[in-house]
Structures are given as structure tokens and as C-alpha cells.
Amino acid sequence: MVAMKFPGQRKSKHYFPVNARDPLLQMAQPGDIDTAYIVGIDQTLVDIEASVDASFIDRYGLSLGHSLVIEDDVAEALYRELTDKKLITHEFAGGTIGNTLHNYSVLADDRSVLLGVMCRDVRIGSYAYRYLCNTSSRTDLNYLQGVDGPIGRCFTLISDNGERTFAISPGMMNQLRPESIPEDVIAGASALVLTAYLVRCKPGEPMREATMQAIEYAKKHNVPVVLTLGTRYVIADDPQWWRDFLRDHISIVAMNEEEGQALTGFADPLAAADKALEWVDLVLCTAGPVGLYMASYTEENGKRKTQHPLLPGVIPEFNLYEFSRAMRRADCQTPVKIYSHIAPYMGGPERIMNTNGAGDGALSALLHDIAANGYHRTNVPNSSKHQRIYLTYSSLAQVCKYANRVSYQVLNQHSPRLTRGLPEREDSLEESYWER
Numbered sequence: 024m025v026a027m028k029f030p031g032q033r034k035s036k037h038y039f040p041v042n043a044r045d046p047l048l049q050m051a052q053p054g055d056i057d058t059a060y061i062v063g064i065d066q067t068l069v070d071i072e073a074s075v076d077a078s079f080i081d082r083y084g085l086s087l088g089h090s091l092v093i094e095d096d097v098a099e100a101l102y103r104e105l106t107d108k109k110l111i112t113h114e115f116a117g118g119t120i121g122n123t124l125h126n127y128s129v130l131a132d133d134r135s136v137l138l139g140v141m142c143r144d145v146r147i148g149s150y151a152y153r154y155l156c157n158t159s160s161r162t163d164l165n166y167l168q169g170v171d172g173p174i175g176r177c178f179t180l181i182s183d184n185g186e187r188t189f190a191i192s193p194g195m196m197n198q199l200r201p202e203s204i205p206e207d208v209i210a211g212a213s214a215l216v217l218t219a220y221l222v223r224c225k226p227g228e229p230m231r232e233a234t235m236q237a238i239e240y241a242k243k244h245n246v247p248v249v250l251t252l253g254t255r256y257v258i259a260d261d262p263q264w265w266r267d268f269l270r271d272h273i274s275i276v277a278m279n280e281e282e283g284q285a286l287t288g289f290a291d292p293l294a295a296a297d298k299a300l301e302w303v304d305l306v307l308c309t310a311g312p313v314g315l316y317m318a319s320y321t322e323e324n325g326k327r328k329t330q331h332p333l334l335p336g337v338i339p340e341f342n343l344y345e346f347s348r349a350m351r352r353a354d355c356q357t358p359v360k361i362y363s364h365i366a367p368y369m370g371g372p373e374r375i376m377n378t379n380g381a382g383d384g385a386l387s388a389l390l391h392d393i394a395a396n397g398y399h400r401t402n403v404p405n406s407s408k409h410q411r412i413y414l415t416y417s418s419l420a421q422v423c424k425y426a427n428r429v430s431y432q433v434l435n436q437h438s439p440r441l442t443r444g445l446p447e448r449e450d451s452l453e454e455s456y457w458e459r
């Protein structure tokens with residue numbers, strides 16, 4: 024069996040995946056090597072990207088920056104106008120969790136499992152076909168539930184100012200049934216990944232129940248549940264409902280600063296991340312050109328001081344213990360909160376191709392680190408790294424670096440799905456660095 028690619032070396036200057044050289048790992052018998060994987064649920068969607076003017080958004084009853092579900096007749100009219108005027112620029116496999124799992128599999132060179140629907144009979148050239156062709160071969164699609172109808176379409180409408188507006192034509196994307204959630208697949212996963220979009224379905228559509236079924240299995244088998252928040256409007260509809268949902272079901276939340284504000288009332292991403300720790304164990308909050316923040320818990324006795332400069336913020340010197348590894352609060356005897364921040368990698372790309380999926384990319388990196396921890400724990404259980412039950416393999420500071428690096432990679436390409444893994448050697452580092 025091939026070993027999973029590990030997230031990075033213990034060196035702070037750069038962050039990229041390399042094969043683990045842990046001698047203990049090499050001693051393990053091949054039969055002992057167990058794989059770690061991530062499972063997620065998504066609405067199976069293709070992104071149909073087009074550049075439009077403001078009047079287009081108004082004409083179809085959409086709302087700028089929002090992701091709205093549209094009726095079939097509106098979708099047909101909209102699609103016809105886009106094709107007639109030749110406005111469609113790209114068509115990709117999409118869906119926020121599909122993207123995240125694909126990116127995870129590309130980064131880890133390892134298995135992820137996608138749960139959702141797929142057309143029972145796939146026609147060559149159809150959107151379903153395109154979805155399958157544009158998903159990593161390491162993403163296991165064998166558990167998809169067959170449906171007799173189309174997958175969803177996500178019209179990704181880019182305005183002159185670069186703002187994206189999503190119009191979702193759902194097709195059969197919300198027809199995933201609770202019986203289609205395999206308990207053993209959830210039980211063996213390092214994490215279950217969900218999006219807030221999953222609970223946005225019409226009465227009678229089973230997606231929400233299927234999601235709740237997966238959450239129930241994850242809780243039963245102590246698998247951390249990860250939620251990414253979608254857009255701020257989904258949260259702003261009923262912030263208290265979401266706070267309760269996080270408190271009751273979620274270990275890890277990923278959001279951008281706007282979603283963070285809708286959830287917590289705090290516009291400052293560090294304040295929002297800190298507030299969210301009331302409900303969950305680990306927070307990833309991306310903040311566009313400001314970079315990203317992470318917040319979590321660790322054991323008082325095991326906390327580690329940073330060697331980086333201390334940073335100012337709503338919590339002074341908040342990054343003091345960022346060299347600590349994240350833990351679930353319930354696994355700490357004396358939990359202490361830890362925080363970290365990182366500015367965009369290399370100051371951000373010279374030219375941003377597309378910010379679509381930059382946040383999802385950051386989440387894939389975090390998931391890779393979590394799965395690497397599960398992999399290492401299974402294969403080297405006596406390692407000092409597992410004296411406590413940690414959530415991440417690396418320190419919060421290191422995970423921030425990795426997440427940030429992956430976001431940069433997504434910003435540098437057009438599609439939200441990585442076309443390849445990170446380079447083994449960063450061009451930005453001088454030759455002597457590699458000669459150690």
C-alpha cells in the first residue's frame with residue numbers, strides 16, 4: 024500500500040508536502056499500514072461561469088454576492104441567454120465540498136469519499152460526465168446514489184467588479200436519502216465534511232435528513248464533523264439556529280470574515296474566531312487580503328510558545344502559543360485557547376485569476392493535516408505525538424502556513440479545483456535552502 028503524502032517538514036520557512044521519512048513508519052509492516060481518509064457530502068453541481076453586467080443579475084431576480092436557488096423555468100431562460108450571447112467562459116465540476124475533497128485528494132495523493140447523487144445513466148459529454156471527468160481519481164465515487172435525472176448546475180456570474188453571484192438550478196442534487204449514507208465509511212473517516220448549503224432544500228427533499236444521518240453516525244464513532252459556512256446570507260437568515268447547530272453537532276468550522284460576522288456579530292475575524300470557540304473546537308477564518316486566522320484549544324501542560332513576533336489584535340499577543348497542536352476541548356483536562364494568523368503567501372499573487380474556492384482550498388489543507396494525524400496515530404500509536412489526543416498533526420502556526428499556501432495556488436489558477444499538487448520545491452526559496 025502506498026503511504027499518504029505528508030503535509031510538510033518541521034521547518035517554518037516553507038510548507039509543502041513531502042513523503043514522511045519517519046523511521047518508525049518505515050519499520051511498520053506493510054499490512055499494518057492503514058489509510059486515513061476524509062468523507063464529505065455535497066450537492067453534485069457543475070459550475071457554469073459567465074461574465075455578466077449588473078442588469079443581468081436584476082433581471083433574473085438574483086442578488087449580488089448571494090447564492091440563490093432558482094426555479095427550472097428561470098434556469099432555462101438564464102441558460103438560453105448565456106448561450107445565445109456566448110457569455111459562458113468556463114464549465115467546471117463544482118460544489119463547495121466536492122471541490123474541497125478533490126483538493127484534499129490532490130494534496131494528500133490519497134483517498135477521499137464523496138457522498139451525493141449521480142445520474143444513473145451518464146451520457147458522454149453531459150454535465151454529469153464532465154463532473155466525473157473533472158474529479159480526482161483519488162476521490163472515491165463508488166458510494167454516490169444513482170438518480171434518474173440531472174445533477175445540479177451552479178451559474179457562477181461574475182460582475183464587472185469581480186463579485187460572484189451564484190444561481191443554483193438544483194436538478195436532483197438534493198435527492199440524497201439517509202439510507203444512502205454508509206455507516207462504516209463514516210466510522211472509519213478522519214473527518215466528515217459538510218456545508219451549510221446542505222440544509223437549504225425544499226420540504227420533501229431528503230438531503231437535510233441524509234446530512235443529519237451522517238452527523239449521527241459521526242457522533243457515534245467520535246469522528247469530528249467539519250462545517251463550511253457557504254455564504255453570509257445563508258447564515259444571516261437565522262444566526263441563532265446556526266450557533267445552536269454548531270454547538271450541538273460541529274467540531275470544526277471554516278468561514279470567511281463575512282460569514283464570521285453573520286454568525287457572531289463580530290466583523291473582526293479574530294474576534295469572530297474567538298467567539299466561535301464557544302461552540303466548536305477549531306476555527307478557520309479566512310479574510311481575503313488580510314490572510315487567515317485559526318483558533319483552537321490545547322492542553323495547558325502541552326502548550327508551546329511561538330518563535331514568531333507576537334502580534335497585536337483584539338486579543339493582544341494572541342499568537343503566543345501558536346506552536347501548539349490543536350485539541351478538541353473535551354480531550355483537554357485544562358483547555359487553553361490558542362490562536363494564529365498568517366498574511367497572504369508572498370503578499371498574494373501578482374494577478375488573481377479567480378478568488379473562487381480560495382477558502383475551500385485552505386480547508387483542504389487543514390483536512391490534510393487532520394488526516395495525516397489519524398494516519399500517523401494508526402501506524403505509530405506509541406509515538407510521543409499521540410500521548411494526548413490531538414486533532415492536528417502540526418501546530419496551529421504550521422497549519423496556517425499550509426492553508427495559506429494552498430489558497431495562493433487556487434488564486435493563481437482559474438478553476439476552484441487544483442489541477443496539480445503543490446511544487447516539491449518552492450521557486451521562491453534560494454538554492455542553498457535545499458542543500459541542507
Ligand SMILES: Nc1ncnc2c1ncn2[C@@H]1O[C@H](COP(=O)(O)OP(=O)(O)OP(=O)(O)O)[C@@H](O)[C@H]1O
Binds near residue numbers: 366368371431434
Ligand atoms: N485579494 C487577495 N490578496 C491576497 N490574498 C488573498 C486575496 N484574496 C484571498 N486571498 C488568500 O486566499 C485566502 C482565502 O480567501 P477568502 O477569504 O477570499 O476566501 P473565501 O471568501 O472563503 O473564498 P471561497 O468562498 O471562494 O472559497 C486568504 O486567506 C488569503 O490567503
Ligand SMILES: Nc1nc2c(ncn2[C@@H]2O[C@H](CO)[C@@H](O)[C@H]2O)c(=O)[nH]1
Binds near residue numbers: 379380
Ligand atoms: N454544495 C453547494 N455548493 C455551492 C452552492 N452555491 C455555490 N456553491 C459552490 O461554491 C464553490 C465556491 O466556493 C463553487 O464551486 C460553487 O459550486 C450551493 O448551494 N451548494
